[in-house]
Amino acid sequence: MAPAIETKGLTKDYRSPVKEPGLWGGIRSLVNRRYKDIRAVNDVSLRIEEGELVGFLGANGAGKTTTLKMLSGLLTPTAGEALALGHVPWRREAAFQKKLSLVMGQRSQLWWELPAYETFRLNQAIYGIAEADFKMHLDELVDLLDLGEHLSVPVKKLSLGERMRAELAAALLHGPRLLLLDEPTIGLDVVMQKKVREFVKAYNQRHGATIMLTSHNMTDVVALCKRVIVIERGRILYDGALDRLVESYADHKILRVRFSTPVTASDLRTLGSVVHCEGESATLEVPRANVSASAAALLRSYPVADLNVEEVAIDDIVRRLFSHS
């Protein structure tokens, strides 16, 4: 079977003006503007099969969004080839666009002053969705996303989480085969993040749609993706199973503790490596296998007011990966 996405040597350069510092620099750039080429994506080759749910990781400016934009046809690459669902994305053929959806966490396609239902109707017309299919998809999405009573409220009155879910519904009414999600949980609270994650997973399972998502949020990726692609400075650093990546580069978790009385770093050294300890707060790195033991010991032996167990930030994993490469 043909893959959902296949790219060879995908490369994108941006041209950005260079301004020298100070007023004189400003005047000079008015008369004689100089530019410098920045390579946002560098020789990216990847293959994603139909129905896969792939996490796309990397720090800010690593090239994630640029790659998604090329795959959705928004950007034309400087070099390289890509096929998405059998189409060259940047030709922007209607047949391709009807099978695609791009959701950017910070962008909205909903009409602000009107209830989301009106945008849904507009998308029905744009994508030429038959009335019966529209009703069926809408019912399913309203149910999965718990949108019921929010459909008749003007979008501006919705909370960020409600809006994001309405946004997802608007993006999925036409039943896309390929879904590109750029930071779908950004700005949402923990409960909403979980809802959105559960929805993405359910959608992938029910419809067999290929999903590629970028996120800063390690929890998103752990909950959803078996396979991850890590990108740094435009190049693919890692492409493979998430389990193997986490085992190799995030072999520990972070314990964040707040005590009711001050504690010194030397007290905590037996529990893990102390990243930070000042007065009543401390941060420890603890090997994954020892997390429960260390947390229990902390609670038993110290006046703990608050304790949080966190995954290592994606940026940290990527940094480790980067320093190893």
Added chain:
Amino acid sequence: MKKYLVAYSIALQETLQRRSTLLMDRLGGFAIVVSLYSFWNALLGDKPSFLGYTRSEMLTYVLLINVLRSFVFTGRGWQLVGEISSGRISSYLVRPISYHGYSLALDMAQKTVHAVSAFLEVALLAWLISGGIFLPRDPATWALFAAAAVLSSLVFFFLEMLVSSLAFWTSESGGPLFCFELFLQFAAGAFFPLDVLPEGIQRLLSATPFPYMVFFPARIFLDKVPHPEALRLLAVELAWLAAVVFAALGLWRQGVQSYAAEGG
């Protein structure tokens, strides 16, 4: 076609939803008409005519400006500049829809609401100044005027799209758009009839599409243009429209190609 009709209907709902914005827009337009009206009224004084316009013709011109402003000068230029610079344009480019067709549908919704309110305002003013208005008797004049107004609004729409597309290359395209709109209002005759200007400037302006937007439609309405000449003007305006559409779509295609999708 259905998608554009749905877009039109949604935009109509939204325009009506933003009641205070609509009210402010209308009050602004009304203030311009009232001030122009008072200005010309003072200039005319007791004179039966001034610069080739009778009293009722000049006052009608001023009222026509209000209708034409509302119908012609409502493009989507600022929205396009905003959507390009914020990156929101992306959400249209990945959907199977023509941005120009979609924007035109939205613009038509705006025009519908504004033209209806402008018409009501003018009717109110005409009633207040009782009988001082020139109304053409020949239905052909009305038809020619309507055709000219529709063509003007399309020319304006695509001109704005053309100028706003510069935002694909520079984040500072608001400046050119602002200057363009200001110059256009003057050159279109939206402040005063262009034939009060020196001959040379008139000749220069008639080589541009601008006078076709307010000045010529208004002159057609005032029966100052014989019908065969009016048809010739419409043909020229049609040619301008074709040229502007061609340029706007061409620049758009180039812009989208080089679009860097700024804003993340």
